[in-house]
Amino acid sequence: MLGLSVMRRLLISGGMRGLRLQQLLSEETLRHLQTSPHNTRHISVISTVSLWPFSSQPRDFSQPNSSWSPEMHKVYDNYNALCDTDIENGEEKRGPWRKLPSYNRSIKYATGGIHLSKLIQAKARLFTRNVKEQGATFEYVVFVNKEEKRCVCVFQAGRLLEGAPGHVHGGAIATMIDTVTGTLAGFLSGPVMTANLNIDYRNPMPLGSVVLIHSALDRIEGRKTYITCKVTSTDESKLYTESTALFVSISVGHLFGSRN
Numbered sequence: 001m002l003g004l005s006v007m008r009r010l011l012i013s014g015g016m017r018g019l020r021l022q023q024l025l026s027e028e029t030l031r032h033l034q035t036s037p038h039n040t041r042h043i044s045v046i047s048t049v050s051l052w053p054f055s056s057q058p059r060d061f062s063q064p065n066s067s068w069s070p071e072m073h074k075v076y077d078n079y080n081a082l083c084d085t086d087i088e089n090g091e092e093k094r095g096p097w098r099k100l101p102s103y104n105r106s107i108k109y110a111t112g113g114i115h116l117s118k119l120i121q122a123k124a125r126l127f128t129r130n131v132k133e134q135g136a137t138f139e140y141v142v143f144v145n146k147e148e149k150r151c152v153c154v155f156q157a158g159r160l161l162e163g164a165p166g167h168v169h170g171g172a173i174a175t176m177i178d179t180v181t182g183t184l185a186g187f188l189s190g191p192v193m194t195a196n197l198n199i200d201y202r203n204p205m206p207l208g209s210v211v212l213i214h215s216a217l218d219r220i221e222g223r224k225t226y227i228t229c230k231v232t233s234t235d236e237s238k239l240y241t242e243s244t245a246l247f248v249s250i251s252v253g254h255l256f257g258s259r260n
């Protein structure tokens with residue numbers, strides 16, 4: 001959602017950084033960045049500053065780490081295998097599943113963010129990736145299926161997410177639902193913001209649980225993208241939450257105070 005003008009510049013200039021971005025963004029988002037008239041007025045501003053003052057190889061938090069339980073590893077491996085490339089009749093064939101990378105700064109999806117520094121503190125971090133201790137809070141990986149317009153997130157809830165004794169805080173669950181539904185909406189519709197999020201909590205989720213967050217497109221009506229979401233146990237026998245979310249497409253200007 002952030003730094004779209006900066007992203008556009010990277011896309012125009014191409015190269016390794018652009019490739020990293022293209023791995024993350026859907027064709028819809030890329031098309032928006034490349035064509036939106038809202039983005040053009042920012043280009044001249046950033047063209048005069050040096051880009052990428054931070055690491056050019058930001059850490060991808062969607063990689064397995066030692067805090068992951070055997071169950072987390074197993075489910076991750078299952079979905080990761082669906083992302084493999086098959087060879088059929090000597091031709092490489094990619095399946096519909098992709099693993100999305102995840103960083104701890106929104107601006108790491110784009111560039112150094114000098115242009116955004118008045119809006120976003122240099123110390124800003126993505127909410128779900130702001131605790132350094134592995135496994136303490138949100139451990140998750142999102143896999144997206146473009147053809148079926150849906151995604152699945154494997155989520156392991158850490159001990160610092162406690163709400164009711166021994167169980168995951170409802171706000172932490174809402175955060176993950178917002179993140180996963182928002183990721184899918186952004187993937188399908190380009191830059192969006194959450195307008196409405198409605199959650200029914202059906203069963204308490206024990207701390208340390210590994211769960212699946214299944215998210216799917218319901219419909220798109222003009223600027224509105226409606227997403228449904230269910231959180232289940234990994235064998236899908238237990239239902240933790242059911243939810244719906246509405247995302248509204250925005251222009252970059254929306255984040256800078258102007259309306260569409």
Ligand SMILES: CCCCCCCC/C=C\CCCCCCCC(=O)SCCNC(=O)CCNC(=O)[C@H](O)C(C)(C)COP(=O)(O)OP(=O)(O)OC[C@H]1O[C@@H](n2cnc3c(N)ncnc32)[C@H](O)[C@@H]1OP(=O)(O)O
Nearest residue numbers: 001002029106109178179182183191193194195196248260
């Ligand atoms: C390029 C991609 C880059 C990717 C990389 C970036 C890094 C990402 C990293 C990691 C991914 C993690 C992903 C996280 C995701 C989290 C997302 C959030 O949490 S966003 C924060 C919380 N949300 C807000 O703060 C919004 C605050 N609200 C607003 O700004 C506005 O109200 C907004 C944009 C929602 C709508 O405002 P208007 O002025 O643009 O549009 P109007 O005309 O009001 O509404 C448009 C249509 O939507 C309906 N609408 C609006 N709000 C509604 C509501 N609450 N309920 C029902 N309908 C609503 C309206 O009735 C209207 O419908 P009709 O076109 O007339 O049919």
